[in-house]
Structures are given as C-alpha cells and as structure tokens.
Amino acid sequence: MTTVPALAQATHEIAHAPAWALLILGLPILGVLQSMVCALLGVKSKAPAFLTVGCLAGAFVTTAALYSWFDPANGPAVVTAWEWFAIGDFTATFGLYIDTLTIFWMLFVTGLATLIALYASEYMSHDVGPGYCRFFFAFNLFVFSMACLVMGANLAMLYLGWEGVGLCSYLLIGYFYKKDSAVQAAKKAFIVNRIGDLGLALGLYLTFVHFGTIEYAELFGSAQLEGYIDLAMAGNYAAIPAQAQWIPILLMIGAFGKSAQFPLYVWLPDAMEGPTPVSALIHAATMVTAGVYLVARFYPVFLASEYALPIVAWTGTVTALLAATIGMAQFDIKRIMAYSTVSQLGYMFAGLGVLTPTGAGYHVLTHAFFKALLFLACGAVMHGFAGQLDLRKLSGLRRVKGWGIVTLGMFVGCINLAGIPFTAGYFSKDTILAEAFVTPGTAAIGWILLFTAGLTAYYTFRVFFRVFMGPVHYEPGDDLHDHADDHAHGEEHNHDAGEHGDEHDHGFHPHAPGWAINTVLATLAVCSLLASGLYIVGGKTLDLHGHDYKAKHYASTMIQQSTASFVTPYDHHGFEAAGIHHDDTATAETAADDHAEDTAHAAVVHGPYGDLAHPNTVLGMDPHKGMYYISAAFGLVGIVLAWWFHLAGRTTAAQCRMDAVARNFGPIPRWAEHKWYVDELYEKLFRGPLHLISNHVFRPFDKYIVDGLVNAIGWLPRIGASIIRPSQSGELQGYAAGMIVGLTILLFLILTVVISIGGGA
Amino acid sequence: MINDALSSLTLAQTGFPDSVAGVTLAHYLSVSAAMFTLGVIGFITRRNLIVMFLCTELMFQAAGIALIAFGRYHLNFDGQTFVIFVLCIAAAEAAMGLALIVLLFRKAESLSAGEWKELQG
Numbered sequence: 001m002t003t004v005p006a007l008a009q010a011t012h013e014i015a016h017a018p019a020w021a022l023l024i025l026g027l028p029i030l031g032v033l034q035s036m037v038c039a040l041l042g043v044k045s046k047a048p049a050f051l052t053v054g055c056l057a058g059a060f061v062t063t064a065a066l067y068s069w070f071d072p073a074n075g076p077a078v079v080t081a082w083e084w085f086a087i088g089d090f091t092a093t094f095g096l097y098i099d100t101l102t103i104f105w106m107l108f109v110t111g112l113a114t115l116i117a118l119y120a121s122e123y124m125s126h127d128v129g130p131g132y133c134r135f136f137f138a139f140n141l142f143v144f145s146m147a148c149l150v151m152g153a154n155l156a157m158l159y160l161g162w163e164g165v166g167l168c169s170y171l172l173i174g175y176f177y178k179k180d181s182a183v184q185a186a187k188k189a190f191i192v193n194r195i196g197d198l199g200l201a202l203g204l205y206l207t208f209v210h211f212g213t214i215e216y217a218e219l220f221g222s223a224q225l226e227g228y229i230d231l232a233m234a235g236n237y238a239a240i241p242a243q244a245q246w247i248p249i250l251l252m253i254g255a256f257g258k259s260a261q262f263p264l265y266v267w268l269p270d271a272m273e274g275p276t277p278v279s280a281l282i283h284a285a286t287m288v289t290a291g292v293y294l295v296a297r298f299y300p301v302f303l304a305s306e307y308a309l310p311i312v313a314w315t316g317t318v319t320a321l322l323a324a325t326i327g328m329a330q331f332d333i334k335r336i337m338a339y340s341t342v343s344q345l346g347y348m349f350a351g352l353g354v355l356t357p358t359g360a361g362y363h364v365l366t367h368a369f370f371k372a373l374l375f376l377a378c379g380a381v382m383h384g385f386a387g388q389l390d391l392r393k394l395s396g397l398r399r400v401k402g403w404g405i406v407t408l409g410m411f412v413g414c415i416n417l418a419g420i421p422f423t424a425g426y427f428s429k430d431t432i433l434a435e436a437f438v439t440p441g442t443a444a445i446g447w448i449l450l451f452t453a454g455l456t457a458y459y460t461f462r463v464f465f466r467v468f469m470g471p472v473h474y475e476p477g478d479d480l481h482d483h484a485d486d487h488a489h490g491e492e493h494n495h496d497a498g499e500h501g502d503e504h505d506h507g508f509h510p511h512a513p514g515w516a517i518n519t520v521l522a523t524l525a526v527c528s529l530l531a532s533g534l535y536i537v538g539g540k541t542l543d544l545h546g547h548d549y550k551a552k553h554y555a556s557t558m559i560q561q562s563t564a565s566f567v568t569p570y571d572h573h574g575f576e577a578a579g580i581h582h583d584d585t586a587t588a589e590t591a592a593d594d595h596a597e598d599t600a601h602a603a604v605v606h607g608p609y610g611d612l613a614h615p616n617t618v619l620g621m622d623p624h625k626g627m628y629y630i631s632a633a634f635g636l637v638g639i640v641l642a643w644w645f646h647l648a649g650r651t652t653a654a655q656c657r658m659d660a661v662a663r664n665f666g667p668i669p670r671w672a673e674h675k676w677y678v679d680e681l682y683e684k685l686f687r688g689p690l691h692l693i694s695n696h697v698f699r700p701f702d703k704y705i706v707d708g709l710v711n712a713i714g715w716l717p718r719i720g721a722s723i724i725r726p727s728q729s730g731e732l733q734g735y736a737a738g739m740i741v742g743l744t745i746l747l748f749l750i751l752t753v754v755i756s757i758g759g760g761a
Numbered sequence: 762m763i764n765d766a767l768s769s770l771t772l773a774q775t776g777f778p779d780s781v782a783g784v785t786l787a788h789y790l791s792v793s794a795a796m797f798t799l800g801v802i803g804f805i806t807r808r809n810l811i812v813m814f815l816c817t818e819l820m821f822q823a824a825g826i827a828l829i830a831f832g833r834y835h836l837n838f839d840g841q842t843f844v845i846f847v848l849c850i851a852a853a854e855a856a857m858g859l860a861l862i863v864l865l866f867r868k869a870e871s872l873s874a875g876e877w878k879e880l881q882g
Contacts, residue, residue: 357864730881732874733805734811 016076017098018069023062024106025147027094031140039133046128048136056117056143060110067103069209072561073543075099078153078217085156090208092156092514092691097216101562103292104361107285108200108368113143120277121374122516123383135175135275136652142282149290153437155204155214159296162200162258165287166193172282173274185461192267193557196257200294202249207301210243220300220492220563228304237306244316248301248308251294252315259291259345262319266679269326269338279334284341284375285368292348296564303566310509313353313436317445320346321674324455327674332389333378340417341371346432350449351432354439357564358433362555364422366531370416373524377410381467386513387477391463396651397471402512407468409470411522414464416528419635421628424531426635428555431455432628436750437623446618457638465647466656473653476508572651614759719735771839789830796823808873811864821851 031052038048046395070077080095096102100385117139124135137664145164152158166189173187208214211222219225255261260268271283282288294485295302295312327339344759351360382399398407433453436446513521532582538554543563551557558564618626645658662669671677727738768844800819807813825844832840862872 728881730878732877733808736801737805740805 007714014131014221015074015077015078017066017096018078019152020062021066021079021096022081022100024059024066024110024151026056027059027062028140028144028147031426032137032144035133035137035140039130040138041131043133044129044739046125048134049117052136052140053114053117053121054112055140056114057077059143059147060107060114061503063103063110063529066098067107068096070100070103072100075165076217076220076562080153089212092214094157095153096151097153098151099562100558101293101296101361101564102151104365104558104562105289106147108365109146109150110143111701112285112368112372113146113281113748115523116277116281116372116376118516119280119379119520119595120275121682123277123379124275124516129177133170135701138168138171139173139278139281139424142172142287145341146290150293153216154492155207157663158205159298162254162290163199165282165290166190166258169271169278169282169287172278173271176273179273185267185273186278189267189271190531190577192264193257196254196264199250199253199257200255203247203254206243206250207248210241210247211410216563225300225304229300232304232306240304240306244301245305248295248298249311251298252308252312255291255294255349255541256315257287257291259349260296260342261315261345261349262322265319265323265342265602266682268342269335269675269700271336272332272338275691276375276382280372280375280379280688281339283338284371288345289348289364289368292345292352292360295349295352296361296559299357299564299566302352309353310357311353312349313442313445316346316349316351316353317448318346319343320350320452321448321455321710324452324459325672326675328455328459330597330670331391333383333391333394333467334375334389336459336463337374337378340374340456340459341367343452344417347429347432347452350436350445353697354432354436355566356432356435356439357557357566358559359428359435360535361559361564362431362553363425363428363553365534366416366428369524369528370413370418370425371530373409373521373528374417374520375519376524377406378405379412380513380517382477384385384631385474385476385518386508386515387479389477391466394467394668395470395474395650396468397474398468399472400474400510400512403510405521406513407519409525410468411526412528414460417462418639419631420639421451421632422532424528424535426631427532427535430624430631433631434618434623434627437618437627440679443618445568446623450631453631454571454638455635457635457644461639461642464647465642466653469647470650471652472508474508474510475653476510477679486558524729528622573612636645770814786834790827792831793823796820796826810865810872810874813869813874814858814862817858818851818855820825821847 031299034047034051034056035057038051076097076099078095080093081085082094082753084092084094086092092220120135120139127135142165145161145168148157149161149165152161170190172188176182176184185609204214207219211219211224213219228240228244231237257264268283274283292710302312323339323342323346327336327343330336330339344363347362348360349355352362356456378389384403388394397403397678416423417453419426419429433446433449436442436449448500485711532682534554536553538551538557540551540557542549542551547562551560575716617623618630620626645661646656648657651658674680797820800816800823803812803816803819807816828840828844828847830840832838832843852879865877866872
C-alpha cells in the first residue's frame with residue numbers, strides 16, 4: 001500500500017549499453033583535434049567549420065541510434081569506459097549513464113550544436129584563419145563537455161563536464177579578446193559561476209559522505225534514498241537526516257549559478273559579448289539548461305528535502321519576473337533575448353519546484369529550439385547590419401530584400417516565446433503554469449508566472465514590431481567591415497533614404513544572410529513549430545512501480561521514465577491510479593482504524609507543500625483546461641499592448657507611442673533599463689569591499705609575507721657564501737696549509753677512533 | 762703498543778753486517794716522516810714554483826720509502842710494486858708539471874706562486 005511511486009526504475013537491474021555510445025563523447029573530441037590540426041597547418045578556409053559539422057552530426061546520429069537501441073522498460077543502462085580514479089572508498093568511473101532523460105537532453109544538444117555549427121560557418125566567416133580554428137576548437141570542446149555533463153555516470157563526470165562547459169563559455173564569451181567589454185564579461189561569467197560551482201562541489205562531497213557513492217546507478221537504485229522518499233511522501237521530513245536534506249540545497253546553488261538564476265543571473269546578459277552562435281548554443285539552448293538537468297537528475301534527492309523544491313520554485317519565479325521586467329526596458333535586441341532566457345530558465349525551475357519535471361523538461365526542449373532560433377535571427381541582423389542591435393535604429397526589415405527567412409524565423413520564435421495558442425512554447429509554458437495551480441500552496445507562483453507570461457509576450461513582440469515591422473529604416477552598427485559583395489535591397493531603400501534623408505547612412509548596404517544562415521533558420525523554425533506536436537503525440541501507458549501511468553505526451557513519456565520521474569499525487573489527470581489508490585486505501589483503513597486512516601490519507605497527499613485533500617482549481621476551472629484560455633489571454637494582451645505602443649502609428653525607427661507613456665511612470669523605466677541597479681548593488685556589496693580587502697590586506701600580505709619568504713630563501717645562500725668566501729684567497733700556500741691542517745685533523749680523528757676501538761677490544 | 766711493536770722488530774736479513782742489522786722499521790719510518798715534513802714545510806714556505814714542485818717530489822719519495830719499508834716488514838711485494846707505480850706517475854707528473862711551469866713563467870715573467878693569486882675563483 002502506502003506511497004506514490006516516485007522512482008520509475010529503482011527496482012530494475014542495471015543493463016549495459018553498447019560501447020559505441022562513447023562515440024557521442026569521442027566525435028566532439030575528434031572535432032577538437034581537427035580544429036587544432038587546422039590551426040597548426042594554418043588553414044585559411046572554412047574547413048574546420050565543415051569538419052565540425054560532420055563530427056557533431058555524427059554525434060547526433062549516434063545519439064539517435066542510442067535512442068532507438070534504448071528500451072526504457074529495462075531501466076537505465078551504463079557504459080563503463082574505465083575506472084577514472086579511486087581514493088580510498090571514493091571511486092568514480094569514466095562512463096555513461098543512459099536513461100530517457102539523458103537521451104532527451106542529448107538529442108537536442110547534439111542536434112542544435114550541429115545546426116549552429118553550420119550557422120557559425122557563415123557567421124564567423126570574416127574571421128577565417130586562426131580565430132576560426134579557435135572558435136571551433138572551443139565549440140567542439142563545449143559539446144564534449146556538455147556530453148560529459150549530461151551522459152556522465154556519476155557526479156564526478158558531471159562536475160568535469162560542468163567545469164568544461166564553464167571553461168568553453170569563458171573562452172567563447174572572450175572570443176573577441178581585444179575588446180575590453182568582452183574580456184570583462186568573460187571574467188564575470190567565470191567568477192559568478194565559480195560561486196555556484198562551490199555549491200556543486202560541496203553537494204558532491206556531501207552526497208558521497210551521506211550515500212557513500214556518487215555513481216547514479218547505485219545512488220538512484222539505493223534503498224536508502226527510496227526510504228527517504230517514502231518518508232517525504234508521508235510528510236515525515238523529521239525522520240530524514242538533515243545531512244540528506246542539505247544535499248539538494250548545495251546542488252541547487254550550482255544549478256542557479258550555471259542556469260543564471262537569482263541572485264547569480266548577472267553574468268548571462270553580459271555573456272552576449274560572445275559571438276551570436278555561442279549565445280544561441282551555450283547561453284540559450286544548452287549550457288544554461290545544465291542546472292535544470294542537475295535538478296531533474298537529482299529529483300529524488302530534492303524530493304527528500306523539505307525546503308529544496310519550494311526554494312527552487314520561488315527562486316525561479318522571482319528570476320522569471322525580475323528578468324522579464326528588465327527585458328522590457330532594454331534596447332539591445334540581443335540583451336532582450338538574454339533576459340528572456342534568464343526569465344524562461346526561471347519558468348523551468350519554477351516548473352521543477354511545483355512538481356512538474358515533465359513541464360520543465362518539455363519547456364527546456366521547446367525553449368532550446370525557439371530561443372536558439374531567436375538568437376540566430378538576431379545574429380543574422382547583427383551580421384548583416386554591421387553589429388547593429390539597437391531596436392531604435394532598426395525598423396521594417398521585413399520589407400528589405402533577402403531578409404524574408406530571417407523575418408519568418410524571428411516570427412516563429414516570437415510566437416513560441418509569447419505563447420500564442422498551439423505553439424510549442426504555449427503548451428510547455430501551460431504545463432508549468434497549470435501545475436503551479438494544481439500543487440497546493442503555489443497558486444501565488446502561478447499568478448506571478450502568468451503575469452510574467454504577459455510581460456514576455458509584450459517584450460517579445462516589442463522586438464518584432466520594432467525591428468521587423470513598420471517603416472523601413474536602418475543604421476549600421478560600429479563593426480563596418482568590407483562588404484565587397486553589394487547586396488542590393490530594392491526600392492524601399494531609395495524611397496526610405498528620400499524620406500529620412502539626413503539620418504540615413506547612404507553608403508551602407510545591409511548584408512543579407514547566405515545559404516547556411518537561411519538553412520539553419522528555416523530548419524529551426526520548422527523544428528520549433530513541430531515541437532508542439534510532441535505535446536500531442538508520443539503518449540504511452542507506463543508501468544511505474546506496478547501502477548499504470550498514462551503519460552500524456554512525448555516529453556512526459558521521456559521524463560517520467562528517468563530519475564526525474566515524479567507523479568504528483570495532486571495530478572488527477574495524469575495519474576488516475578493515484579487517486580483511485582488513495583480512495584481505496586482510505587476506505588480500507590477507515591474500516592480498520594481512524595488514526596491509521598489519517599496516516600494513509602496523509603501518505604497520499606503530502607508533498608513538500610503540505611497536504612491537500614482535493615485538487616486545486618484556477619478561477620473555478622480545472623487548471624489544465626483553464627490554463628489554455630487564461631495564458632492565451634495574458635499573451636494576447638501583451639501582444640496587443642506591444643502592437644499599440646510599438647507599431648501602431650509609428651513612422652520612424654526611434655520614436656513610438658511608448659516613449660510618451662514611459663514618461664508617465666517617472667523613474668521606473670529608467671531603473672528597469674539599468675537592470676534595477678543590481679550590478680551596481682553587487683559592485684557596492686561585493687566587488688568594492690573585495691577590492692578594498694585585496695588592496696589593503698591581500699596585496700601587502702602577498703608583497704611582504706609571501707614574496708618576503710621567497711626572497712629570504714634566495715638571500716640565505718648569498719649570506720652563507722659571503723662568510724665562506726674569504727677562505728678562497730688565491731694563495732697556493734694557504735690552500736696547502738688548509739689541506740694539511742684538514743688532513744691532520746682527519747688523521748687524528750681516525751687514529752683516535754682506531755685506538756679507542758682497539759683499546760676497547 | 763704500536764711503538765713497542767715497531768722497536769722490537771728488525772728489517773735485517775741473515776748475513777747482514779752488524780751495523781745494518783740494527784736498523785728497524787722505526788728507522789725507515791723516521792726517515793720517511795722527516796722527508797715528508799721537510800717537503801711540507803718547503804711547499805708551504807717557498808714561493809718559487811720549481812722549489813715547490815721539488816718539495817712535492819720529496820713528499821712522494823717519503824711516502825715511497827714508507828711503503829717499501831712496510832712491504833719488507835710484512836714480507837710481501839705489494840709495497841714495492843706500488844712504489845713502481847708511484848714513480849711512473851711521478852715521472853709523468855714531473856713532465857707535465859715542468860711544462861706548466863714553463864708556460865706559467867712565460868705568462869708572468871716570474872716563478873712566484875703569488876703571481877697567480879687572481880685565480881682565486
């Protein structure tokens with residue numbers, strides 16, 4: 001009787017996956033090697049890009065093959081390449097842990113990496129040569145690290161990948177290393193991530209200390225952990241050791257750092273200094289979801305903690321709202337997308353927190369596609385307009401010749417992000433929102449996220465209406481480089497030039513995207529649209545701990561068969577068996593003993609959020625059904641506001657109706673534009689004091705104590721030598737006398753010893 | 762103890778004249794020690810390179826006498842064999858040493874060891 005099944009595969013034997021699964025790690029390494037060889041040979045062509053695309057496509061095909069090989073019914077599978085290291089009881093293997101979560105993640109990581117490498121082949125073309133090789137070196141290394149992170153068989157491999165992606169992120173943000181802002185941003189990203197990484201490292205140690213292993217196969221199959229979850233589901237958190245409850249708190253610090261959650265989100269917007277393909281792949285689609293992956297992978301451990309999931313939920317919610325408000329007031333379209341990414345990551349964490357890993361996982365997938373698409377479209381604009389990203393200086397690109405596919409891609413990305421009905425973003429966001437209302441005590445989160453959804457729609461379409469709609473007008477950015485191939489842009493330009501004579505740069509011709517960028521944008525647009533199909537197809541009846549569970553759709557099928565599996569007792573749609581089970585138990589127990597009935601009752605409805613006897617509703621409707629209308633309404637209101645303020649009646653790129661409205665809000669829009677001065681606050685609170693301490697404590701310590709010690713060691717032989725040096729007089733007789741005296745003393749000593757021994761005998 | 766052993770023994774063989782028969786190991790070692798000391802004193806006190814070189818030869822020969830005396834005393838030929846080697850080496854060394862002295866003289870126009878003080882290192 002008793003509990004809700006939380007772990008899908010805990011009772012299964014561990015199967016062995018084929019060794020060719022290691023190719024998913026090996027092929028990106030091959031990519032790393034080829035870019036190194038290209039750099040050594042001084043290749044001045046696009047060869048490293050196309051070899052990279054080949055390697056990554058190979059990794060994608062291998063992942064797909066693994067997907068078709070893998071049968072979730074047999075539980076997770078492992079591949080052990082070798083024993084990585086062993087220190088005392090602490091052992092870590094270099095191997096893969098494969099379950100549906102791994103495959104789910106790796107499919108979009110390798111798929112997107114392939115597409116974005118193809119995009120980058122064109123985007124980075126002005127850097128062909130050593131820089132190009134350097135870019136693809138870090139790119140491949142990133143995919144390898146990400147594969148380690150997602151596929152690793154234990155926390156040590158996850159940590160390896162975690163640091164690896166951090167390093168690659170650093171290298172790629174600082175790709176334009178001659179630009180000071182890029183170097184600063186790279187350092188900021190690295191240092192902020194270190195703070196989170198400390199939490200992850202401590203979580204790793206504590207996991208080992210408490211469970212005695214860091215191997216997933218042993219950890220998630222352990223009776224100890226299962227016991228904790230049973231206790232947690234019974235609401236008996238006091239019986240779970242505090243040590244175990246601290247593990248998720250530490251791990252989530254790591255997750256918040258990597259996934260840019262409050263208060264560690266500040267690095268991500270600055271990370272936009274990197275080349276746009278990097279922003280799309282690392283800082284939107286894959287690396288920043290590593291934190292979500294970590295929480296999903298350790299979901300059982302999070303469930304066993306009383307406070308972990310509520311903290312995750314509220315952090316995500318606060319981040320989502322905060323980033324959305326900042327995003328509304330930015331003018332740099334890439335920054336808007338960056339804040340949007342922070343905000344959407346907040347949704348994913350909120351989803352994990354309100355007990356819907358399915359919704360979070362599905363949102364990761366849909367977001368990966370549409371946000372990569374949005375970034376790549378922004379990147380195409382940036383590439384074509386000499387680095388111009390200010391939405392006040394770009395307008396009406398829809399009607400510029402050669403920009404059709406970019407406009408279309410941007411539009412598909414925007415409707416997904418804004419949550420227009422029947423798009424993938426709509427379904428995935430709704431799953432999280434609905435679940436926030438289903439889970440007791442989190443309705444506030446639901447309302448905040450709904451409001452944020454409205455803001456999201458507003459700022460998304462603000463970009464679209466400003467940049468792609470309205471009168472044709474554009475100014476180039478600062479990176480004017482040689483556009484030998486003149487891309488004519490039709491009548492509109494001449495007409496427009498006549499209209500805005502003085503403002504317009506007559507000599508500038510935008511550089512329409514070529515085949516690689518267009519192909520990738522079109523592919524991603526199609527993928528983003530098709531991703532909504534995953535909400536409809538792929539449902540399956542699963543066997544979870546002997547209960548039949550109807551997974552409604554593909555993402556649910558994938559997530560529920562992994563360690564992230566959690567079937568909420570409140571979910572009366574998905575898990576009908578739980579409801580029935582609950583009633584049966586309650587009836588049976590009532591007959592026996594009233595007290596026992598309470599216990600059994602609590603067993604079913606307790607979670608990290610206390611108990612609830614009946615499912616919640618939102619505005620009197622069933623959350624899952626009602627959310628379709630409510631979130632659509634919020635989204636549409638946002639879009640209409642964006643249309644009214646940023647498109648309707650706008651005749652220039654720079655001015656719109658919003659300008660007048662914003663003035664009525666006093667200083668608030670300016671505060672939002674300055675990111676609520678969070679960076680300044682951190683400067684005052686942390687950087688300033690650290691600088692002071694460094695300058696006045698660490699620097700003197702370094703200079704006088706550390707350097708002093710080293711110098712003292714250097715001085716010792718000198719002082720010793722100055723004492724002995726006079727003996728080297730150069731007088732031959734002096735040396736001879738010394739020798740004789742020495743020999744005499746030696747002889748005397750030897751004779752004394754010989755005689756004393758002889759005498760003794 | 763050693764002194765007793767030395768003084769009670771004679772190195773003379775049968776048929777030696779009486780005046781020689783009384784010569785003991787101690788006598789030979791005394792001569793050797795005297796020669797060696799003279800060599801050392803000469804080496805330290807004199808500055809002339811050739812004289813100093815002769816003093817080293819003197820020390821060589823002193824060691825040789827001691828070796829032969831001990832060889833005879835123990836009735837084996839090791840001491841004498843060894844002295845043959847020492848003489849050979851001394852001859853080679855004399856050839857080289859004198860050549861060096863000639864060169865040094867050409868450089869410094871003097872035979873004084875003090876001329877080469879700057880080689881102190």
